[in-house]
Amino acid sequence: MRIAELTEELLGEVRRVANLSLREDAITDESLRRVTFGDPNFSSRYGFVALEGGEVVGFAIGVRRLREPAEVVEAQRDLAWVKLFAVREEWRRRGVATALFNELEGRLREDGVRRVRICDYPIWYLFSGVDLRYEDAVEFLSRRGYRKVGEAVDYEVDLLRFYVPRRVANMDLGPVTVRRARHEDREAVLEWVKREFSVFWAYEANEGFKHAEPKLWVAEEGGEVVGFAVYGALGPDRFGPIGVSAKARARGIGSVLLFNCLRSMREEGQRCAVIPWTSHLFFYTQVPGISRVRHYWILEKELS
Numbered sequence: 001m002r003i004a005e006l007t008e009e010l011l012g013e014v015r016r017v018a019n020l021s022l023r024e025d026a027i028t029d030e031s032l033r034r035v036t037f038g039d040p041n042f043s044s045r046y047g048f049v050a051l052e053g054g055e056v057v058g059f060a061i062g063v064r065r066l067r068e069p070a071e072v073v074e075a076q077r078d079l080a081w082v083k084l085f086a087v088r089e090e091w092r093r094r095g096v097a098t099a100l101f102n103e104l105e106g107r108l109r110e111d112g113v114r115r116v117r118i119c120d121y122p123i124w125y126l127f128s129g130v131d132l133r134y135e136d137a138v139e140f141l142s143r144r145g146y147r148k149v150g151e152a153v154d155y156e157v158d159l160l161r162f163y164v165p166r167r168v169a170n171m172d173l174g175p176v177t178v179r180r181a182r183h184e185d186r187e188a189v190l191e192w193v194k195r196e197f198s199v200f201w202a203y204e205a206n207e208g209f210k211h212a213e214p215k216l217w218v219a220e221e222g223g224e225v226v227g228f229a230v231y232g233a234l235g236p237d238r239f240g241p242i243g244v245s246a247k248a249r250a251r252g253i254g255s256v257l258l259f260n261c262l263r264s265m266r267e268e269g270q271r272c273a274v275i276p277w278t279s280h281l282f283f284y285t286q287v288p289g290i291s292r293v294r295h296y297w298i299l300e301k302e303l304s
Contacts, residue, residue, distance in 0.1 A: 001096065003103050006047035006061065008037055013056040014049065021086035024133050024294070031126065031235055035083055036061060039124035040068045046080070048103050050087070050096045058087035060100040063121060064113065069199045078114040081121040085137075097140055109303050118146060118299040120277070122200040128152040128277035129296030141299055150298035155275040159266045161289035162273075164259045171252045173219075176226065178256050181216040183209060189218060192225045193243070201241045207233035217260045219244070219253045229257035231265055231273075239265070239275045254283065262287065
């Protein structure tokens with residue numbers, strides 16, 4: 001077995017191994033490229049494949065935040081993430097994952113990284129952590145010294161069963177107006193999102209503005225933005241982020257934004273919507289059509 005750096009030519013093989021190994025997931029060429037060579041922070045120095053007879057039998061893809069968003073690069077210089085890893089089932093318990101992680105963690109130590117997290121890497125990510133159904137992965141990481149530091153939940157919505165409840169459709173928001181964003185709103189909305197929430201959410205909101213018709217809804221009061229919600233930013237089936245300013249919460253604005261986005265996805269022909277990386281359990285359980293809930297652990301290891 002040989003460990004080699006990931007190249008673009010091997011992405012198809014990596015995608016095949018991922019889909020045959022990660023039974024809870026379906027990973028497309030587009031989504032895999034987005035989190036590897038489509039990530040401005042990606043470097044093959046931290047992406048590895050295990051090869052046997054020229055065939056990929058496992059892989060581990062890590063990343064450091066070295067370029068974008070520029071505002072947080074310096075603060076996260078000693079931090080790295082493992083975005084995605086998998087080993088073909090028939091090759092498990094034969095040292096493949098150990099060899100991949102030895103190589104990856106060794107490179108990270110050489111480059112001054114002190115902490116590694118799995119997999120909560122904002123913007124160019126696939127998962128917010130390790131799905132607890134992947135017991136082999138959880139056990140392997142625990143043996144390597146990774147410890148739980150957080151958890152998150154994904155909701156998957158069957159949009160064929162989705163509808164807008166009357167209590168939401170008839171909700172009276174008073175002076176608040178909810179509408180689809182326009183391209184001329186971009187600068188004001190992004191500045192508000194960055195100020196109220198984070199640069200990461202502003203990046204994702206910007207993705208919503210890149211479509212011919214922005215995939216973003218806003219709430220306004222007195223001519224000022226008080227809420228926003230995005231869909232299709234990180235993939236055609238992805239919802240979020242969503243946020244309402246502190247002064248305007250508990251008035252139903254978030255629910256109206258949420259349902260407008262999901263309805264837009266249904267109107268555009270999406271079969272499923274994924275609401276990722278959330279801890280707001282009661283807020284999202286109001287959505288009709290939830291077909292699956294996924295529970296993730298976010299893990300971290302100190303590199304000695």
